[in-house]
Amino acid sequence: MRKFTQLEALVAPLDRANVDTDAIIPKQFLKSIKKSGFGQNLFDEWRYLDHGEPGQDPAMRLPNPDFVLNQPRYRGAAILLTRDNFGCGSSREHAPWALEDYGLRALIGTSFGDIFYNNCFKNGLLPIRLAKVEVDALFDQALHAPGYKLRINLETQSVTRPDGKALAFEVDAFRKFCLLNGYDDIGLTLRHADKIREFEAVRRIEQPWLFSESK
């Protein structure tokens, strides 16, 4: 998993509440055998005017010029600003996979779907919960200032606005530790790689038949 320490990036304001996981990545894209490649169909029904199906060439699609991510000023945004209850719905990890694959690194909103919130941390995405007045102010600034960027520091748990005002956010200590270090479950286990290797070496001597390497 990618580490998340600090980020200064363009902000895309998605001014909607209750964005569910089916909106984030519609169900026809879930049959894939992959974990990557969902980015091109992120928010598919809003992002394109034509109906999306797996296997289409994105260059042949009809983008919806009104959708926030299609507006040139938000191209390259890595922070998504949202309203209440973003990511409600399914437990499938396709939603964070799609957001991450698109290039987003952090989400800022007042609240997030519970399972989705957990899944974000497993996939290197930082969901930040702020108070409604703070989110309102961010929307206001982002909509009125082209090239609007925010600075996020996970270590100090702060979001800093261009005007210098810093907004503090809460994050579970263990999740923070994992994100800062880029540890997913696998990363955490691999901290014990030496112990695993040691165990394996003994086993290889004691029960070599468990380690036959050919055929």
Next chain:
Amino acid sequence: MPKTLYDKLWDDHLIRQEADGTALLYIDRHLVHEVTSPQAFEGLKLSARRPWRVGSIVATADHNTPTKGWEKGLEGIADETSRLQLQTLDSNIREYGALAYYPFRDPRQGIVHVIGPEQGATLPGMTVVCGDSHTSTHGAFACLAHGIGTSEVEHVLATQCLLQKKSKSMSVEVNGLLGRGVSAKDLALALIGKIGTAGGTGYAMEFSGSAIRALSMEGRMTLCNMAIEAGARAGMIAVDDTTIDYLRGRPLAPAGEQWERAVAVWRHLKSDPGAHFDAVVLLDAGQIVPQVTWGTSPEMVTDIAGAVPAPEDFADPVKAEGVARALQYMGLAPRTPMTAIKLDKVFIGSCTNSRIEDLRAAAAVVRGRRVAANVKLALVVPGSGPVKRQAEAEGLDKIFVAAGFEWREPGCSMCLAMNDDRLEPGERCASTSNRNFEGRQGNGGRTHLVSPQMAAAAAIAGHFADVRVLL
């Protein structure tokens, strides 16, 4: 302190343990198939990791493979997702490697839980995992074996370990001898009927007793396979001569001096006298008669001489409601004798019952008889290429075909209807598989779980029949 077999297997693989009991267990054997592995390999790739030990991997394609038209190769598979999953497994194994890979159409290809033991890839004392719940099958060899999810498949690929909390232990002791025409499948179904599909939840189950000692390895695999249907993530049986005789000479089993050393170690893989179990279940094998399920859960089961129950037989209103729903789905009236239930299809196969002994038992019933006219399709799907060739060498295929059965290529087939073998809505099937859930064998299909002998008897009679009369 005396230890159970489960304690021994657990302790032998424990690398470390957190204060909350979460343990890091070393995994010896990782079985891989095409359905649950693609996103795990993809995850590895995305995080630029390599498999920890490819020598632990044994891979095959089984869930999606067709059971006929093999000469057409991948082109013979109409469903694009199925084909893509097979191709993806191919490319992943080609890229990363494996101890052994039996792809679609390989002479040793077959159901992952049949080929593991058959090739000697499953050895006593191993931890065995696979992204498939019926991995419990391998516990028949005194392994700690269970199914895992896709994220855990990735975890095992990357770390050779699994994060686990220890289960409680349950002893299922079966004494006496199974009667003629009564098999390990009937024993499994009778056990599930007794303790329920959640009876083993949270437990690792060890089967013991004289009836278990008398079972062949095929029978033991059938029983451990069904442990998951009793709710237990793992089922296991101690090592004895039967285990050792089965493994001797298998392609991936040790040989020579290593074989002798291994056998000496394996002989200790049994529970110590006086070891403590958190729960004990006793069964008398002599009392068990052929079983048939009537509902949409394996615990909805009765004797062949029995009848479909009525919802009002159940005091618990939730249960009664469940029974009513099941009967509606199954299209059965309360009090219907099991022998009056007519069938449209018969399926002999699956990781539960597709081994050579299963096919011999079914063929013994079928020999010289004909499939009833009302049975539209009777399928025999061997568990692997070697099972198929062995059966053909014994002439079993000819017995089946002469009776009107179709003799197919190996794979999971109609157990879960991921390939073209399936039930149509409303069709009723006697099946030797493991799950009778709604839609499992095809949308709207009605599944009755039985043993291979009972499936054969049902095909001949056109309705469920007591196989003991035909033997």
